[in-house]
Each structure stands twice: as structure tokens, then as C-alpha cells.
Amino acid sequence: MMMKRLLLAVICLVVLTGCWDTRHFKNVKLVLTIGFDAADDEKIKSTVSIPTIRRGADGPGEETVSVLSEIGYTPRSAREKIDLRISNAFDPSKLEVLLLGEELAKKDIYPVLDVFYRNPKNNLNAKLAVIEGEVEEAIGMQPNIDTRPSKYISGLLDAVKDATHTTGDNLQLICAELFEPGVDFVLPLLKVDKEMSTLKFNGLALFHDKVYTGDKITPEQTTLLMLMMGYKGKVARFTTQVLEDEEEQIMNYISFNVMNLDRNLNINVKDGEVEAVINLKLNIRVVEYPKKHLDKATEVTKLDDKLSEELTKEAKDIISRLQEANSDVFSIGRRIQAYHYKEWKKMDWNEEFSQITITPKVEVNIQQQGVIN
Amino acid sequence: MSNQKNRKLSQRQFFFLIIQTQIGVGILSLPYDLHIAAKQDGWLSLIIGAFIIQFVLIVLWLLGKKYPEWDLFQMIEFLTGKWLGKVLSLSYAVYFTFVGALVLVLFGRMISGWILPNTPIWVITFLMTSVSLYLVCSGIKVVARFFTMLSALLLFLLFLLVFSLNELKLMYLFPVATSSWKELAAGVNSGMLAFLGFILILVIAPKVKGAAVDTLKTIFIAHWFVAIFYLIIVLISFTFFSTEELPLVSSPILYMLKSFEFTVVSRVDLFFLSVWIVSVTTTFTIYIYMSGVGLMRVFHSQNKKVFLIVTAAAAFFISFWPIGSQKTIDAFTSHIMTASYGMAIFLPFILYGLSLFRKKNAAGSER
Numbered sequence: 001m002m003m004k005r006l007l008l009a010v011i012c013l014v015v016l017t018g019c020w021d022t023r024h025f026k027n028v029k030l031v032l033t034i035g036f037d038a039a040d041d042e043k044i045k046s047t048v049s050i051p052t053i054r055r056g057a058d059g060p061g062e063e064t065v066s067v068l069s070e071i072g073y074t075p076r077s078a079r080e081k082i083d084l085r086i087s088n089a090f091d092p093s094k095l096e097v098l099l100l101g102e103e104l105a106k107k108d109i110y111p112v113l114d115v116f117y118r119n120p121k122n123n124l125n126a127k128l129a130v131i132e133g134e135v136e137e138a139i140g141m142q143p144n145i146d147t148r149p150s151k152y153i154s155g156l157l158d159a160v161k162d163a164t165h166t167t168g169d170n171l172q173l174i175c176a177e178l179f180e181p182g183v184d185f186v187l188p189l190l191k192v193d194k195e196m197s198t199l200k201f202n203g204l205a206l207f208h209d210k211v212y213t214g215d216k217i218t219p220e221q222t223t224l225l226m227l228m229m230g231y232k233g234k235v236a237r238f239t240t241q242v243l244e245d246e247e248e249q250i251m252n253y254i255s256f257n258v259m260n261l262d263r264n265l266n267i268n269v270k271d272g273e274v275e276a277v278i279n280l281k282l283n284i285r286v287v288e289y290p291k292k293h294l295d296k297a298t299e300v301t302k303l304d305d306k307l308s309e310e311l312t313k314e315a316k317d318i319i320s321r322l323q324e325a326n327s328d329v330f331s332i333g334r335r336i337q338a339y340h341y342k343e344w345k346k347m348d349w350n351e352e353f354s355q356i357t358i359t360p361k362v363e364v365n366i367q368q369q370g371v372i373n
Numbered sequence: 374m375s376n377q378k379n380r381k382l383s384q385r386q387f388f389f390l391i392i393q394t395q396i397g398v399g400i401l402s403l404p405y406d407l408h409i410a411a412k413q414d415g416w417l418s419l420i421i422g423a424f425i426i427q428f429v430l431i432v433l434w435l436l437g438k439k440y441p442e443w444d445l446f447q448m449i450e451f452l453t454g455k456w457l458g459k460v461l462s463l464s465y466a467v468y469f470t471f472v473g474a475l476v477l478v479l480f481g482r483m484i485s486g487w488i489l490p491n492t493p494i495w496v497i498t499f500l501m502t503s504v505s506l507y508l509v510c511s512g513i514k515v516v517a518r519f520f521t522m523l524s525a526l527l528l529f530l531l532f533l534l535v536f537s538l539n540e541l542k543l544m545y546l547f548p549v550a551t552s553s554w555k556e557l558a559a560g561v562n563s564g565m566l567a568f569l570g571f572i573l574i575l576v577i578a579p580k581v582k583g584a585a586v587d588t589l590k591t592i593f594i595a596h597w598f599v600a601i602f603y604l605i606i607v608l609i610s611f612t613f614f615s616t617e618e619l620p621l622v623s624s625p626i627l628y629m630l631k632s633f634e635f636t637v638v639s640r641v642d643l644f645f646l647s648v649w650i651v652s653v654t655t656t657f658t659i660y661i662y663m664s665g666v667g668l669m670r671v672f673h674s675q676n677k678k679v680f681l682i683v684t685a686a687a688a689f690f691i692s693f694w695p696i697g698s699q700k701t702i703d704a705f706t707s708h709i710m711t712a713s714y715g716m717a718i719f720l721p722f723i724l725y726g727l728s729l730f731r732k733k734n735a736a737g738s739e740r
Contacts (some may be wrong), residue, residue, distance in 0.1 A: 003678075004507070011503055020492035107523070117621075120487045123639075124632040176615035183615065204650030331544070333617075338547030 028091035033100035035135030036112050039071045043106070044112065046070055046078035047136045049149050050086065065149065067140045076115050092116075095126040096154045098171065099190075101135045105205065105212035116171055124172040127157045130205040130212060132191040137200060141192060152198065153190070160188060160201045164236035164258075165222040167229070178210050182333020183351050186225075189216055206327035209350075215325035217318060224311060225318050228278055228360065230263045230328060242306050243291070254303070255288035259367060261276035266333060269340040272347065274356035276332050278315070285368040300366050307364040314327055315360035323354045332356070381582040384591045386517035390577060390659070391595035393520040394570040396527065396602060397656030398479045401624040401649065403567050403603060404610035408619045411560030413545060414552040414606050414657050418560025423600040425561065426568045427624070429718055433571065436725045437578040445575040446670035452727045459671055460739050461720070465732045466667030468716045472569075473660035473688035475709050477501060478696050480653045487627065487646060501650075505658040506685040512680055513580060513662065520655055526648050527602065533645050534609055534626070536633050541612040566710050567603060570656065571596070574716045589594075594652045661685050 029050045039045040047069040053216040068085055072078030083090045098116070100109060116122045131138045139149055161168035166188040169177075177185035193200050203216040204225065217225050223236050236258040243252040262281040267274065284307075322329060333353065335342040382390070399406075407415025440448050445465065450458035480501060481494040489497065508516060552560070574592060581588060610625035622628045630642040638644060665681040674680070695705035 004510075007503060007507055011500070013498065014500065020496075021489040120631070120642075123634075124628075125634045125639075170632060172628070176613075176618045180615035181617065181620070286718035334544055338544045341548035341551055 023091070024066065026086050029088045030094045031090060031092045032090060032094060033099065033139055033153060034095060035101070035131070035139050036075060036104050037101035038103040038107070043071050043073055044078055045101075045136065046072065046075055046082065047139045048082060048090075049139050051150075051242075067136075067149075069136055070182075074115075075112055091121075093121045093123055095123045096150050098126045098128050099135045099138060099153070100128065100130050100187075102132050102212070102214075105130050105187075105207075106214060108210045108214070110210050111170065113178075117175065125170050126342050127154060127168070127170055128174065129153070129157060129188045129190050132189055132202055137192045137194075138190065141194075141197060141199070156190070156199060156201065157188060162234040163223070164226045164231065164233040165201060165219065165230050166204060167226065168233075170373060174181075177207075180331075180334055181209075182328060182335075182337055183331040184208050184327045184329050186217070186327070186329055187212075189364055192355045206322065206325040206329070208326045208328075213282060213325040213327055215321060215327070217321060221318050223315060224314055224362075225329075227258065227261055227282065228263065228280055228318070230261075232258065232261055236261075237287070239288075240307060240310050242303065242310065242349065246291070251291050253288075253290075254286060254307070256284040256286045256307075257263045259283045259285050265330060265332070265335070267335055267339070269336060269343045272343060274332070274336065274352065276330070276356060276358045278330070278360045279363070279364070280315070280360065281363045282311075283365050283367045286366060286370060289369075300369075302366050304366055308362055311362040311364060312360055315362055319358045319360060323356075323358070326350070326354050328353050330358075332358070375561060382514065382517050382577070382580050384581065384583050385694075386514075386521055386699050387577065387581045387588070388591050388595045389521045389524050389597075390517050390598050391573060391592065392527075393604075393652070393655035394534060394569055394573050394659040395595075395599045395656075396652050397570070398476050398653050399567045400603070400606055400652070401483065401626060402479075403563075404607045404625045405619065406563040406566075407560050407607060408597065410563050411552045411556045413547070413556060413611060413616050414550055415564075416546070416604060417550065418557050419564040419567075419600070420606055421557070422561045422564030422568065422602075423596070426565055426571065427596060427639065429510060429721070430571060430574070430596055432725050433574050433591060433721055434585070434589050436721060436728060437575055437588070437705075438558075439494070439728050441585065442579055444577070444666065445572070446581050446667050448575070448724060448728075450670070452724055458685050461728060462667055462671045465705075466664045466671065468665065468712055469660045470666035470684050470687050471691060471712070472711055473657055473664065473684070474691035475706060476657045476660065476701055477692035478705065480621060480657075481692065481696060482702060483624070483648075484646070486547075486655065487624075495693065496695055498689060498696075501654060501657060502689045504687050505654055505661055506681065508654070509658050509662045509665070509681055509685075513577070513622055516658060516662065523651055523655065526651055530645065530648055530652075531602075531605065533630060533641060533648075536641070537609055537613055537629055541609065542615075543612055544545060545610070545612050545615055566713065568596070568599065569713050569717055570659070571719070573659055573663065575721065576666060626649070645719060657688075661688065664688075 028247045031050055033049045035046065037045040049065055049066065049067050051063055051065050053063050057218055059138060068082050070078045070081035072081055079090055100112065104112065116124070134301045141149065157166070160166050167186065169185060169187065174185055177183050185207050187207065189202045189205045190199045191202040201219055203218045204222050206213050206215045206217065223238060227234065237255065239255045241252050242254050246252050260283050264279050266277045333349040404415070407418055411418045412618040423725040436448065443451070446462040449461045453461060477498045484497050485492065486496050508519065578588065606626060610619065610629065613629050614622060614625055619625060627642045627645060630645050631640065632653055633641050635641070661681060663686050664684040668680040668684065669677055
């Protein structure tokens with residue numbers, strides 16, 4: 001009994017005297033957005049935005065955001081330099097957005113990200129984006145719409161994900177795609193619009209291996225690419241031209257939402273020749289069609305066929321872009337490795353991907369047309 | 374042990390003792406170890422390993438059935454003679470202490486790396502040691518009851534993994550069976566080591582009530598429960614991480630959970646770790662217990678607590694030795710793993726062989 005009590009006392013002593021690892025909020029500066037640019041001499045410029053809350057005597061505190069930049073050999077060394085400029089310790093454990101400058105992304109991006117994977121405190125849930133131009137401009141911009149840049153950028157990235165423009169990959173999810181041969185990925189491209197003081201979603205940056213190829217998919221085509229990859233956000237909306245002869249331009253177009261989709265990817269390998277077929281079935285709801293004659297079944301079928309044709313054409317265009325950029329975002333390569341291992345060993349996928357035939361087949365079905373015909 | 378009769382464990386408690394001993398410090402690194410050895414075929418190795426262990430378990434059970442009243446150490450002394458027996462029993466006790474120390478080392482290292490980088494490791498391991506010592510001093514019956522209660526947490530661990538189901542890509546398991554036999558065998562090696570702890574059966578069997586057949590059934594169910602638990606964890610890790618990525622991630626499950634975020638809990642991995650700590654405690658507790666029992670038998674003493682304290686302290690201090698760097702930890706691990714083959718598989722087989730030549734003896738005739 002005595003011993004138990006003694007043991008208990010010792011345990012209490014150890015536990016209650018405190019913790020070595022407390023991290024008080026007052027002692028750290030939370031960094032919510034961090035960005036990297038390529039600097040001269042292969043150095044890296046790191047830009048961060050740090051919100052500070054100033055306590056007033058009464059009422060809610062006022063929040064100010066400061067933006068700091070430093071140049072170093074590695075992201076961590078740039079961070080040490082930033083640390084020397086701020087009053088508290090720099091803490092990226094609540095990181096929301098990580099931005100990569102276009103120039104930097106055209107080199108291997110893993111060395112930049114390594115520090116985030118290595119430290120367990122970091123938030124791997126942070127979203128990634130590539131900035132057309134300089135990251136410093138993007139973070140330094142004062143958006144009129146939201147108070148702080150990080151909230152604005154992460155909100156923007158969420159919104160484009162919901163609208164089926166991006167896969168919404170975070171740091172962790174792209175890690176597999178970085179390393180695996182035969183699996184490539186896309187990241188959202190953002191552009192600074194100085195006049196309007198906003199950022200603009202400007203398509204998807206196509207990556208090959210760990211490098212930004214410099215080629216991109218335009219914002220008009222991103223939704224279709226996402227659907228071809230099998231992703232659908234909360235809404236997937238298209239506006240497509242289906243007629244040419246109407247006098248008024250507005251009459252030529254139709255807008256629709258994708259309700260659900262069925263995608264399958266078939267890969268055939270014969271004598272080293274790879275043939276991939278992407279079948280995409282879309283069930284759609286028409287949301288805008290000024291010409292409004294959808295009362296006859298034949299009309300609807302005709303429109304189905306027309307839309308299928310248009311989207312298939314566009315899909316072909318997207319695929320030729322992907323092959324040009326050598327960016328295997330459908331992970332066809334990994335599939336061949338998985339299911340046709342013998343053939344895979346014979347090929348050099350880096351060379352092969354741009355040579356293979358990929359045939360898209362988009363089939364559109366109008367299922368709903370709103371409350372009018 | 375005078376009141377041993379009314380202090381027997383039920384089959385259910387026996388079941389939970391086995392699984393809690395086996396599932397422990399290894400679950401975090403098991404997928405990684407398998408992958409390093411046999412790439413994406415690691416899960417095949419795990420299944421092969423489970424079948425081999427199943428065979429070993431039958432032998433252990435046959436041995437236990439022959440001497441239902443005795444634990445491992447009493448059998449050793451009976452089968453190999455007094456002096457050799459003492460040496461072997463003592464080496465078992467030392468082996469258990471070292472495994473305990475290894476558990477402490479891996480535990481301390483993990484907690485230090487993931488949650489408490491500034492806390493001295495000895496504080497972490499000391500807390501673990503004292504909790505386990507407190508638990509084990511209350512007797513095996515209490516330990517068994519406590520383990521039964523804690524097993525609900527294993528379901529919680531599985532529940533946390535449900536969130537990953539969306540991100541799994543079966544593709545990463547293919548191509549199947551492209552690893553060489555040598556790689557598969559290395560995988561079997563890593564896989565079998567995850568099941569160590571089954572030697573507990575021989576130490577604890579005389580305290581379990583019920584017929585030998587029931588015991589066998591319990592052992593099998595426990596074994597396959599653990600095997601399937603491992604398999605789920607391995608398959609989830611293998612399909613979440615790509616084939617090229619997994620070699621970079623030494624505790625894949627934690628890493629995976631780290632990338633999920635919920636409204637209330639933003640770091641699920643810390644949740645998982647907290648539950649995992651319990652699994653480690655149970656493993657460590659049992660090793661202290663086995664070592665303590667071993668020493669007690671060697672010195673023919675009844676004073677169990679003294680030996681338990683001695684072994685716990687020994688494990689605690691031994692753990693200081695390799696904990697410094699990854700290199701020493703790896704060396705320490707591999708030595709203990711090699712020893713494990715001898716202690717947990719080879720020696721029981723020898724003992725069983727000897728028992729065939731010994732005239733079937735009425736239990737307890739020596740005393």
C-alpha cells in the first residue's frame with residue numbers, strides 16, 4: 001500500500017510540474033500562407049503573411065497582416081532569416097496555403113516541400129497552388145473582398161474545387177503523385193490581377209514527375225478534365241455552343257450542370273502498343289437554354305448527340321495538350337505497371353506517354369431541364 | 374500461488390491478453406517494414422507469416438497440453454534438468470526484459486519524434502514504466518480484466534482509419550507477386566516478428582480455465598484476429614501511399630491520418646497516437662510480467678513484486694543504451710529480433726522434442 005502511494009506521489013510530481021512541450025499561442029506567430037519564388041543564384045525567396053491581432057481596450061481586437069520576404073539557400077534558411085525579423089517564433093503548424101512561383105515550379109519542387117513533410121508539426125492539409133508570376137505579389141496584394149490574403153486564397157481554392165476546376169490536392173495527397181512513376185498531377189494556377197486587386201483562377205498547371213511543364217489547361221476546359229479524371233466537386237457547370245445559325249449570339253449557347261457521372265478507363269496493351277479509352281457518361285440538367293424548345297423527345301436526343309459530340313471534341317483537345325506536356329494525370333502509366341507488368345518493363349514511360357493513343361468518348365444525357373420545357 | 378484455483382482466467386480474458394500483447398509498438402511501422410522487404414507484395418508476406426506462426430502455435434499448444442499445470446519455466450526445468458533449466462529460464466527472463474526495453478525505446482522515440490520533441494525521452498519512458506509497473510503489480514487477473522476493457526480501443530483505432538477509405542487506390546497493390554522469393558521471405562521475416570508475444574501462451578496457459586481444446590480455439594481466434602487487424606492496417610497503408618512513396622514514410626498510418634482534418638479535431642494522428650500508447654502499455658506490461666515470473670521461478674521465490682520492480686527498472690535502464698540514435702536502435706532491434714527466433718520459436722520446438730522422449734509424468738511430481 002505504502003509503495004503504491006509513493007508511486008502515485010512520484011507520478012503526480014512528474015506529471016504536474018509542467019510540460020516541456022507547451023507552445024503558448026502568445027509566443028508564436030502563426031503563419032497561414034507561405035510562398036516560394038526562385039531568386040538569383042538558385043536561391044529561394046520565401047514570402048509569408050502573418051496576421052497579428054492588436055488588442056483594443058474594449059471590443060474585438062483589430063487584425064493587421066504583415067508580409068515578409070527573405071532570400072535563402074533553402075526554405076528553412078529563408079525562414080530563419082524571417083524569424084530574425086519578427087518578435088516571436090515562426091510557426092507554420094496551421095499553414096493553410098502554400099504557393100509556388102511559376103519559375104520555381106519549373107524545377108524539381110520536392111526540395112522546397114521537404115521541410116513540410118519532415119516536421120510532424122506541420123499541417124499536411126495545406127492547399128497548394130502555382131502563381132503565374134511572383135508569389136510575393138500574390139501574398140502582398142491587399143484583397144478588397146476578404147480581410148486577409150490567406151483566407152482569401154484558401155477560400156478561392158476551395159471555391160474552384162467545389163466548382164470542379166481542381167482536384168483540391170493538399171500537400172499529403174500530391175506526395176504520392178510526386179514520387180510514383182506513371183502518375184502525374186495538376187495544381188491550380190492563380191494569376192494576380194493588379195487592377196481589380198484580386199487573384200484569378202487561371203487554369204491548371206500540368207506537372208510531369210516533379211516539375212511544372214509550363215503547359216496549362218485553360219479554365220474553360222478544367223471542368224471537363226476533372227470529370228475525365230473522375231472527380232466532381234459540388235457543382236460541375238458547362239456553357240457550350242450548340243448552334244451557329246442564330247442571329248443573336250446568346251441563342252447559340254446552352255448551360256448545364258452535371259448531376260452525376262460514370263467514368264471508366266480501359267487500357268489495352270498489344271505488342272507494346274498502348275490504347276486507352278476514356279468513357280465518360282454524364283447525366284445533366286439544363287439550366288439555361290434561351291432557345292427553349294425542349295418539349296419534344298427528338299429535340300432532346302438531338303441535343304444529347306450534339307453535346308456529346310462537342311464535349312468529345314473538347315476532350316480530344318485536352319488530351320492532346322496533356323500528351324504534349326507529357327503529363328500523365330490519368331495515371332495510365334501506373335495502371336500499365338499494375339496490370340500489364342511485363343509490357344511495362346519494356347517501355348520508357350517518359351517517352352511513351354506522348355505516343356500512345358487515348359480516345360475519349362463523352363456521352364451526354366439530358367435528364368432534367370428545369371421547371372419549363 | 375496457493376489460491377491459484379480460484380484465480381483462474383476465463384477464455385475470454387486469455388483471448389484479450391494474447392491480442393493486447395501482440396498488437397503493440399509494431400503496428401505503426403509494420404506496413405513500412407513489410408514494404409521495405411517485399412515492396413507491394415508485403416501483404417502476401419504477412420499472410421504467409423501468419424500461417425507459419427499458426428503452425429508454431431500448434432506446437433506451443435501441444436507442449437502446454439502435455440503439462441497443463443506448469444508454466445514455461447517449470448517445463449524448462451523439468452525437461453532440461455536443474456542447472457541447464459535455470460540458465461535457460463534466466464535467459465528467457467533476460468530476453469523478456471530486453472524486449473520490454475525495446476518496446477520502451479521504440480515508444481520513447483516515437484513520442485519524442487511526433488509529439489514531445491523537447492521532453493527528455495527518459496521522462497516519457499519513465500512514465501510508461503511506472504504505469505505498467507503499477508498495473509502489473511495488481512496481479513494477472515486484474516491485468517486481464519483491464520486488457521479486456523481496453524480492447525474497445527482497438528475498434529476505435531480501426532474506426533479512425535475509415536476516413537481514409539476515399540483516398541485508397543487499389544492500383545498501388547498491383548502488380549501482384551513480382552517480388553522475388555528472397556524479397557518475399559524477407560517480408561515473411563518482418564511479418565512474423567509482428568506476431569511475437571505468442572510465447573505468452575506458455576507462461577499464462579496454466580492460469581487459464583477450460584479444456585485444452587477450448588484453449589486451442591481461443592489461441593487460433595486471437596491469432597487470426599491479430600492477423601486480420603494487421604492486414605487491414607497494411608492494406609490501407611499500401612493503397613493510400615504509392616509504391617515509391619512508402620519507403621520514405623516510416624510510420625505510414627500516422628502520416629496518413631495527419632493529412633485529414635475535421636471540424637473539431639485537426640490532428641487525427643495525435644488521437645491515434647494516444648490510443649496507440651495504450652496498446653504499447655499493454656505489451657510492455659506483459660513482458661515485465663513474464664520476466665518477473667521467470668525470475669521468480671529461477672530463484673524459487675514467492676515474492677513476485679520484488680522481481681517485477683527489478684525487471685521494470687532493468688528494462689528502463691537498458692532502454693537508455695540504444696535510444697540515442699537511429700543506428701543504435703536499429704542494431705538493438707535486429708539483435709533482439711534474431712534472439713526472438715531462438716527464444717520464441719526454436720527453443721519451444723526443442724522443448725517439445727524433449728517432451729516426446731520424457732516419460733509422461735504426472736504434473737507437479739517434482740514438488
